[in-house]
Amino acid sequence: xxxxxxxxxxxxxxxxLSPAVAGLPSDAxxxxxxxxxxxxxxxxxxxxxxxKSEPRVVTAELARGTLVDALFRQWVTVGVVGDPxxxxxAGIECDGDATIIDFVGGLEGDARRRLVEEVRAHAASIxxxxxxxxxxWLARTQERLSVPLAGGxxxxxxxxxxxxxxxxxxxxxxxxxxxxSGGRRLEHRGDLHFYALLETLRSGAPPFRIxxxxxxxxxxxxxHVGEDVLLGALHRTLxxxxxxxRLACGAEPARTPNPLCAWCSELPRCAPGQERAQSAIPRVxxxxxxxxxxxxxxxxxxxxxxx
Amino acid sequence: MKEGTALSFPRATSLTEAFLAPAAIAVxxxxxxxxxxxxxxxxxxxxxxxxxxARLQIGPHELAVARDHPDRCASGWDPFVPSPxxxxxxxxxxxxxxxxxxxxxxxxxxxxEVLASGLEDLVTSASVxxxxxxxxxxxxxxxxxxxxxxxxxxxxxxxxTQLWTALDWSCFERPxxxxxxxxxxxxxxxxxxVVRGRAEVRAWAQSRPVMLVVASGFPGDxxxxxxxxxALVVALARGERSVPARVAxxxxxxxxxxxCEVDGPALSEAATALVSATATWVDAMIGAPNAVxxxx
Numbered sequence: 001x002x003x004x005x006x007x008x009x010x011x012x013x014x015x016x017l018s019p020a021v022a023g024l025p026s027d028a029x030x031x032x033x034x035x036x037x038x039x040x041x042x043x044x045x046x047x048x049x050x051x052k053s054e055p056r057v058v059t060a061e062l063a064r065g066t067l068v069d070a071l072f073r074q075w076v077t078v079g080v081v082g083d084p085x086x087x088x089x090a091g092i093e094c095d096g097d098a099t100i101i102d103f104v105g106g107l108e109g110d111a112r113r114r115l116v117e118e119v120r121a122h123a124a125s126i127x128x129x130x131x132x133x134x135x136x137w138l139a140r141t142q143e144r145l146s147v148p149l150a151g152g153x154x155x156x157x158x159x160x161x162x163x164x165x166x167x168x169x170x171x172x173x174x175x176x177x178x179x180x181s182g183g184r185r186l187e188h189r190g191d192l193h194f195y196a197l198l199e200t201l202r203s204g205a206p207p208f209r210i211x212x213x214x215x216x217x218x219x220x221x222x223x224h225v226g227e228d229v230l231l232g233a234l235h236r237t238l239x240x241x242x243x244x245x246r247l248a249c250g251a252e253p254a255r256t257p258n259p260l261c262a263w264c265s266e267l268p269r270c271a272p273g274q275e276r277a278q279s280a281i282p283r284v285x286x287x288x289x290x291x292x293x294x295x296x297x298x299x300x301x302x303x304x305x306x307x
Numbered sequence: 308m309k310e311g312t313a314l315s316f317p318r319a320t321s322l323t324e325a326f327l328a329p330a331a332i333a334v335x336x337x338x339x340x341x342x343x344x345x346x347x348x349x350x351x352x353x354x355x356x357x358x359x360x361a362r363l364q365i366g367p368h369e370l371a372v373a374r375d376h377p378d379r380c381a382s383g384w385d386p387f388v389p390s391p392x393x394x395x396x397x398x399x400x401x402x403x404x405x406x407x408x409x410x411x412x413x414x415x416x417x418x419x420e421v422l423a424s425g426l427e428d429l430v431t432s433a434s435v436x437x438x439x440x441x442x443x444x445x446x447x448x449x450x451x452x453x454x455x456x457x458x459x460x461x462x463x464x465x466x467x468t469q470l471w472t473a474l475d476w477s478c479f480e481r482p483x484x485x486x487x488x489x490x491x492x493x494x495x496x497x498x499x500x501v502v503r504g505r506a507e508v509r510a511w512a513q514s515r516p517v518m519l520v521v522a523s524g525f526p527g528d529x530x531x532x533x534x535x536x537x538a539l540v541v542a543l544a545r546g547e548r549s550v551p552a553r554v555a556x557x558x559x560x561x562x563x564x565x566x567c568e569v570d571g572p573a574l575s576e577a578a579t580a581l582v583s584a585t586a587t588w589v590d591a592m593i594g595a596p597n598a599v600x601x602x603x
Binding site: 070073074076077078080082086087088089090091092093094095096133135136138139140141142143144145146147148151152155166167168170201202203204 | 318319390391392412413414415416419451452453454455457458459460461462464465468469471472523524525527528560561562563
């Protein structure tokens with residue numbers, strides 16, 4: 001690997017973001033750049049602000065994602081899952097995620113049965129696809145990454161579901177895995193590339209492999225991390241971070257019609273969004289009576305797990 | 308140290324070499340005397356203002372809260388509730404200790420052994436008089452369902468692995484102390500004010516002690532004072548001969564490392580931060596007369 005790569009990427013980020021950060025109020029809290037924030041703000045700035053201000057919406061997809069994440073973590077760490085439903089709930093409760101527990105506790109009848117069955121199916125898929133973790137792989141689950149820039153006024157951050165291998169500045173030695181319990185989506189690649197960039201900045205070397213594991217289908221979407229991947233992630237992060245800084249300065253958000261307009265809580269106040277959605281009434285995420293059957297919860301669901 | 312060596316990474320080697328390098332600065336004895344005199348002059352009057360029967364313990368966490376979120380000092384004391392995140396250090400430290408001593412070949416195996424041993428100690432302590440005290444988390448852990456136990460184990464494995472892979476343990480000539488007892492200094496005058504310091508690794512750089520601290524997030528502007536605080540407490544509690552030559556800070560989340568060479572200015576900076584934090588906490592506790600601020 002190029003020993004100057006990580007330093008070069010960091011310098012690039014610092015240089016380009018410097019004017020945007022300089023415009024932040026001196027007492028502003030650090031701008032946190034996560035994969036969700038980048039996805040949202042690049043889709044529509046007004047949508048990002050709306051999502052930021054509204055309470056967290058728990059949907060069946062989000063609950064499933066959180067439960068399956070807990071099971072994956074258990075499987076990798078312990079190598080045993082007894083009753084998947086009970087184990088996942090206990091793990092989440094212990095972590096103090098009351099919103100998921102409350103949501104699951106409120107489910108009745110078919111909805112609950114469906115979720116229990118789904119979680120069991122995902123657990124079976126994980127157990128059949130993943131071998132018992134070898135201690136020498138040095139597996140870390142839910143590993144937090146945070147890269148401060150501009151003296152900590154802007155922080156790139158994320159939580160990786162699984163990391164293997166010890167960080168090593170002179171050699172690509174780490175593998176990152178993201179777990180997705182929903183369907184395959186194009187955006188997942190961007191998320192993974194963002195994490196590859198963070199790991200490179202943190203450790204001084206890029207991961208040697210990054211992968212998204214789809215626990216529903218058992219597919220593993222793995223890729224090698226070359227400079228093209230890191231540069232793509234860098235440009236996307238820069239674009240998102242600049243917009244986030246601008247919004248943090250109180251700038252008027254740009255409104256960009258996109259497929260998520262129909263679910264945006266800002267829709268009643270957004271003319272371009274209404275034109276796109278053909279309605280002024282937002283759909284309710286996770287509501288089967290108004291939801292798009294093709295929608296798999298990416299925006300309101302598993303994407304937020306672990307953050 | 309030759310036993311228990313299993314892994315060595317280039318990144319860990321450079322950090323370990325910097326951590327164990329011979330001290331470049333002698334113990335700043337005159338400055339230490341001055342700092343001690345200053346603290347004995349400034350802290351007791353603050354402690355005297357504490358509500359009757361109140362006890363204030365200032366450790367690294369309290370320093371950070373007073374500096375970054377002073378409003379939270381007034382919001383009262385929350386009872387300590389164990390959780391995977393709150394237990395990860397205690398379990399992780401014991402696991403890394405096992406790895407370093409050659410009793411386990413990986414953090415994953417070591418954490419499992421520490422948890423099992425904690426449960427065994429709990430049983431033994433209940434039935435055998437004079438048996439060692441079980442770890443503080445063991446009773447809580449015993450009551451957890453398998454899924455919750457896995458969450459505790461996973462969090463501790465991640466923490467322990469980060470520390471285990473951060474250093475090249477084969478470079479230590481003398482066995483390091485992993486964790487060890489926290490340092491405490493009782494401020495004279497009523498014993499209402501206690502200053503606490505802690506480190507994850509204590510080792511020797513030739514004849515001088517050195518400390519390594521694992522922190523979360525990334526180093527802020529005050530990293531030097533935060534690290535020097537650990538050395539200051541050692542100096543106050545055990546005297547100048549025990550003052551570490553340096554305190555290394557490791558922030559695994561961000562991959563950042565900071566080395567604080569313990570000199571007069573660093574200790575003075577730590578003393579200033581300590582007085583300031585104490586004043587902030589005392590002010591807050593005066594507003595809440597029943598508060599008893601004691602960290603677990």
